Amino acid sequence: xxxxxxxxxxxxxxxxxxxxxxxxxxxxxxxxxxxxxxxxxxxxxxxxxxxxxxxxxxxxxxxxxxxxxxxxxxxxxxxx
Numbered sequence: 394x395x396x397x398x399x400x401x402x403x404x405x406x407x408x409x410x411x412x413x414x415x416x417x418x419x420x421x422x423x424x425x426x427x428x429x430x431x432x433x434x435x436x437x438x439x440x441x442x443x444x445x446x447x448x449x450x451x452x453x454x455x456x457x458x459x460x461x462x463x464x465x466x467x468x469x470x471x472x473x
Contacts, residue, residue, distance in 0.1 A: 395420065395421075395422055396420075396421045396422070397418050397419065397420050397421065398418070398419045398420075398421055399416055399417070399418050399419075400416060400417045400418075400419075401413055401416045401439075402414055402415045402416060402417075402436060413439050414436070414439075415436030415437055415438055415439060416436065416437055416439055417434045417435075417436060417437065418437070419432075419434075
């Protein structure tokens with residue numbers, strides 16, 4: 394059974410449509426959920442409406458915060 398965890402990253406705009414700017418896919422068969430995982434991955438561009446490819450730009454130079462996502466095997470769930 395091959396399952397993939399998909400983290401979709403959106404540009405949130407309070408007054409208009411939220412745009413997906415990228416995603417990260419993690420095949421669950423490639424990780425050991427019994428261990429603590431710290432991993433860095435690049436955002437992958439996704440297709441927008443009409444097949445247009447949305448471009449992801451590195452935003453670290455303008456102070457965009459980073460988030461750490463921890464997945465625990467107990468009932469605590471996902472930690473951000």
